[in-house]
Amino acid sequence: MYTQLVDTEAKRLRSRSELSEPEQLFQARLDAEQKIEPGDDMPEAYRRTLIRQISQHAHSEWVGMLPEGNWITRAPTLARKCILLAKVQDEGGHALYLYAAAETLGVARETLIEELHAGNAKYSSIFNYPTLTWADVGAIGWLVDGAAIMNQIPLCRCSYGPYARAMVRICKEESFHQRQGYDLMLALCRGAPEQKQMAQDALDRWWWPAVMMFGPPDESSPHTAQSKAWRIKLYTNDELRQKFIDQSVPQADYLGLKVPDAALKWNEASGHYDFGTIPWDEFFRVVQGDGPCNRDRLDTRREAWEGGRWVREAATAHAVKTAARRRDTHATAPGSNGVSP
Ligand code: BYC
Numbered sequence: 001m002y003t004q005l006v007d008t009e010a011k012r013l014r015s016r017s018e019l020s021e022p023e024q025l026f027q028a029r030l031d032a033e034q035k036i037e038p039g040d041d042m043p044e045a046y047r048r049t050l051i052r053q054i055s056q057h058a059h060s061e062w063v064g065m066l067p068e069g070n071w072i073t074r075a076p077t078l079a080r081k082c083i084l085l086a087k088v089q090d091e092g093g094h095a096l097y098l099y100a101a102a103e104t105l106g107v108a109r110e111t112l113i114e115e116l117h118a119g120n121a122k123y124s125s126i127f128n129y130p131t132l133t134w135a136d137v138g139a140i141g142w143l144v145d146g147a148a149i150m151n152q153i154p155l156c157r158c159s160y161g162p163y164a165r166a167m168v169r170i171c172k173e174e175s176f177h178q179r180q181g182y183d184l185m186l187a188l189c190r191g192a193p194e195q196k197q198m199a200q201d202a203l204d205r206w207w208w209p210a211v212m213m214f215g216p217p218d219e220s221s222p223h224t225a226q227s228k229a230w231r232i233k234l235y236t237n238d239e240l241r242q243k244f245i246d247q248s249v250p251q252a253d254y255l256g257l258k259v260p261d262a263a264l265k266w267n268e269a270s271g272h273y274d275f276g277t278i279p280w281d282e283f284f285r286v287v288q289g290d291g292p293c294n295r296d297r298l299d300t301r302r303e304a305w306e307g308g309r310w311v312r313e314a315a316t317a318h319a320v321k322t323a324a325r326r327r328d329t330h331a332t333a334p335g336s337n338g339v340s341p
Contacts, residue, residue: 059123063124067127080184097170149174185255
């Protein structure tokens with residue numbers, strides 16, 4: 001019934017008058033800020049865009065457990081270990097809500113995971129960088145979760161109901177993650193000079209990758225215009241990036257750390273920070289699979305999937321047996337429709 005709304009050849013958003021009648025009706029629902037639910041009629045391109053974005057988001061959470069998980073055994077105190085363990089478990093939970101949200105669009109979780117393991121699915125570029133010191137755990141919480149919240153708070157109001165609802169809980173947890181990261185950085189910055197230096201080194205390495213998490217610049221983002229029209233995205237990549245920089249620079253000042261950007265300067269007229277050249281070549285290299293840890297991340301996920309196969313099989317067998325036992329008990333219970341004792 002629907003034709004594709006995006007002219008992918010020209011990357012041009014079709015004007016309202018070019019839409020078919022069902023497409024116009026669908027757009028009117030979005031413009032009225034109505035939520036779209038799983039059983040609703042929707043253009044095929046809207047459905048595919050959501051599967052693409054939600055599954056990439058789920059994979060990011062899933063792979064995103066690895067850089068920090070690497071530090072659980074080496075956290076410096078019991079309290080820090082418990083906090084980090086809880087945070088990494090949360091990320092696993094986020095992946096599960098998001099895979100479930102994607103499944104409401106008619107795609108199986110196993111198919112999405114196979115695509116990830118085959119190297120055909122994207123996940124956030126940020127997780128292809130190594131965590132070299134304990135301070136990296138702080139930098140990830142502060143900057144990576146900080147960037148994630150900036151991007152994800154608007155998603156709580158996006159047009160697809162299951163995605164928007166999943167994001168509400170995810171954002172609450174991300175907010176705790178961001179605070180634990182900043183608290184960790186603060187402890188290091190108030191500690192010995194060597195600890196402060198470790199925090200500065202982590203900021204130097206994570207700043208630009210975090211700035212690039214928001215995606216390519218608006219002029220080279222193929223999906224933003226259509227995703228905004230569909231109210232999947234409420235802000236562009238550059239708008240969110242600017243908000244993130246404006247929020248993070250005073251936080252770095254408070255820590256007594258220097259953001260590694262010589263061109264960074266408050267612009268009184270615009271009310272925003274001006275910033276230097278973003279290393280986009282690096283971003284595209286990482287997204288295309290050639291970052292410092294891309295191969296390692298996928299190998300680890302594949303090994304975990306294979307290593308956990310017996311657990312999935314045992315859990316499934318247990319569920320089948322339990323269901324059969326429940327059916328038998330029900331069938332033989334007095335007053336049931338089964339055979340009376
Ligand atoms: N990395 O037209 P664009 C977390 C791809 S998890 C890799 O702007 P769109 C956390 C993009 O997919 C954080 N690829 O696309 C977890 C597209 O490729 P395809 C994850 C990227 O979708 C654990 C192409 O570039 N957050 O916070 O309109 C521990 C063109 O881009 C990236 C989400 O997933 C990237 N950074 O906008 C701690 C949020 N950026 O599909 C923390 C939900 C772009 O054409 N997702 N690409 O092959 C979104 O909001 C949007 O999908 C994006 C990209 C803003 C990311």
